[in-house]
Amino acid sequence: MLVTERERLRDDIQAMADRMGRKRDALIPILQEVQTKHQQISDYAMQVVADLLDIHPVEVYSVVSFYSFLDNKPKGRFVVRLCRTISCDMAGKEAVARQLMNDLGVCFGESTKDGKFTLDWANCIGMCDQGPALLVNEQVHTKVTPEGVHEILEACRKTFGVYAQEKKEERA
Amino acid sequence: MTAKITFATIEAGAGLKAALGKGRADIIGELSASGIKGRGGAGFPVGVKWNLCAAARGESKYVVCNADEGEPGTFKDRVILMEHADLVFEGMTIGGYATGAREGIVYLRGEYAYMRAHLEAVLAKRREKKLLGKNAAGKQGFEFDIRIQMGSGAYVCGEETALIESLEGHRGEPRNRPPFPVDTGYMGRPTVVNNVETLAWVACIMAKGAGWFKSVGTEKSTGLKLFSVSGDCKNPGVYEFPMGITISKLMQEVGGEGAKAVQVGGASGHCVPAADFGRTIAFEDISTGGSIIVFGKGRDMLAVARNFLDFFVEESCGQCTPCREGNHKLLEGVTMLAEGRCSMAYLKELMSLGETMQLASKCGLGQSSSNAFLSIVKNFKDEIMGRATQGSLTHRRQGADHG
Ligand SMILES: Cc1cc2nc3c(=O)[nH]c(=O)nc-3n(C[C@H](O)[C@H](O)[C@H](O)COP(=O)(O)O)c2cc1C
Ligand code: SF4
Ligand code: FES
Numbered sequence: 194m195l196v197t198e199r200e201r202l203r204d205d206i207q208a209m210a211d212r213m214g215r216k217r218d219a220l221i222p223i224l225q226e227v228q229t230k231h232q233q234i235s236d237y238a239m240q241v242v243a244d245l246l247d248i249h250p251v252e253v254y255s256v257v258s259f260y261s262f263l264d265n266k267p268k269g270r271f272v273v274r275l276c277r278t279i280s281c282d283m284a285g286k287e288a289v290a291r292q293l294m295n296d297l298g299v300c301f302g303e304s305t306k307d308g309k310f311t312l313d314w315a316n317c318i319g320m321c322d323q324g325p326a327l328l329v330n331e332q333v334h335t336k337v338t339p340e341g342v343h344e345i346l347e348a349c350r351k352t353f354g355v356y357a358q359e360k361k362e363e364r365a
Numbered sequence: 366m367t368a369k370i371t372f373a374t375i376e377a378g379a380g381l382k383a384a385l386g387k388g389r390a391d392i393i394g395e396l397s398a399s400g401i402k403g404r405g406g407a408g409f410p411v412g413v414k415w416n417l418c419a420a421a422r423g424e425s426k427y428v429v430c431n432a433d434e435g436e437p438g439t440f441k442d443r444v445i446l447m448e449h450a451d452l453v454f455e456g457m458t459i460g461g462y463a464t465g466a467r468e469g470i471v472y473l474r475g476e477y478a479y480m481r482a483h484l485e486a487v488l489a490k491r492r493e494k495k496l497l498g499k500n501a502a503g504k505q506g507f508e509f510d511i512r513i514q515m516g517s518g519a520y521v522c523g524e525e526t527a528l529i530e531s532l533e534g535h536r537g538e539p540r541n542r543p544p545f546p547v548d549t550g551y552m553g554r555p556t557v558v559n560n561v562e563t564l565a566w567v568a569c570i571m572a573k574g575a576g577w578f579k580s581v582g583t584e585k586s587t588g589l590k591l592f593s594v595s596g597d598c599k600n601p602g603v604y605e606f607p608m609g610i611t612i613s614k615l616m617q618e619v620g621g622e623g624a625k626a627v628q629v630g631g632a633s634g635h636c637v638p639a640a641d642f643g644r645t646i647a648f649e650d651i652s653t654g655g656s657i658i659v660f661g662k663g664r665d666m667l668a669v670a671r672n673f674l675d676f677f678v679e680e681s682c683g684q685c686t687p688c689r690e691g692n693h694k695l696l697e698g699v700t701m702l703a704e705g706r707c708s709m710a711y712l713k714e715l716m717s718l719g720e721t722m723q724l725a726s727k728c729g730l731g732q733s734s735s736n737a738f739l740s741i742v743k744n745f746k747d748e749i750m751g752r753a754t755q756g757s758l759t760h761r762r763q764g765a766d767h768g
Pocket of ligand 2: 680682
């Protein structure tokens, strides 16, 4: 990581800690925000958080490794989580799963090479009456068909276009 | 479907207003008289819990709303939070007044992050209307506010002591009980933890009275209950039924006639075969947090058991051995059954392992994760034993006492 990148990450985490409080019960909310903003909680980020909250980095790691929505490894900008629990399973999640693998070219637990997508499983996401259900980041999709997978992924890809544009404008 | 839910007919604010007109003891007395038991699954009497917390010493106390809703097949809390959040917050506020807590925390599961903006907006409105904050709802000297904290994708955090650990910034590992949260809860302070639905009913009971609530249900399981119905039925969704409804009546209502079995209570609940559909859903018979999963004629019950065990292997916190190792062993057993190489003797061993897990596990997860496996083995032996695998069996090692 470039020194400037590190500095930016540290400043960012520092601002979060100032906002949420430098105490143990702020640990998970801080880690959640780091995860959302940076798609990962790197070793360096864990060290910074530990320093700020005055706890051992191993404590931070033990928390990160416990929760399935927190991750030490980089995730894609879009994390697609397909529900694999019983009602969605009966509603046809297997075909949706295969189509997701085909369209993204990765298996479950993997990310695309361009770092845009991560494909993962979820356990019951509370949409059992409208399965198969999946989450794309925070957004929920229900009654997903194998055919519909393409549309969902395309919608994500389109936001990349917009996102790219915004970035350019910011710089200009 | 949701239009049928009673919550919609209760005037927002009525429950809180009625409660603040009473003394603390009277509120708790009313809840006890209503007979309401927790709607999150365990069915602990609400009046008793609140009374313990109210009586506990502590300069600060907390009311926690358990919105972790992770039990497979449960989604009623999602509907309540999206459509009747005011009632839930009202219930929490009443809890604050009755127990002496000043802070309420909603523990919202990470999967429901998309609801957060809506819930924050409802809270902001309540603050604007002075229903929260200093002298809340016009009651001099009563201060109460509510904040939301997110979960991060761990089913076990629905267990109340794991939830508290998570709120405090730790791994969601259940604690030994006692001490119970009502005296040593969040930050070591007296804490009431209640399910989303429970809190909404509290507001309704305050508005309409204990007699109204008690007028339906059974003697030991009073009132109405929301059910999340999914699986092989014509009309899945959220329903409201009186406690004590028979499974066959419920199947008629949701278009699930002809089902071969129903899973009552989610992955940690029981699998009830069609022959037992005359049984009732109530704390004294088959208890549930509201999850009803319907299995139609063609379903493979062994695949169902495998799906549930996969879930528990993944979600066990790993703290205690019976649960951490036991679920693995049961899953292995399901694989053997699926491949047609499990002896009767070994199956019996697995069943006794399942019973040991129920007794020896530290928290409700390990105590109930073998329920589904045990009830499926018990009721569907013919279907799951002596299976032939696709292709040849001859090159496969067979169990010694193949039966
Ligand atoms: C593994 C496990 C998961 C649980 N998940 C939930 C949950 O998601 N929501 C809930 O309200 N209760 C859940 N419970 C029950 C809680 O521990 C607790 O009994 C409940 O929140 C109390 O509220 P109530 O009395 O209003 O039902 C769970 C229990 C266990 C053992
Ligand atoms: S029973 Fe399972 S989930 Fe509960 S404490 Fe033991 S290992 Fe953890
Ligand atoms: S089973 Fe998939 S959302 Fe509940």
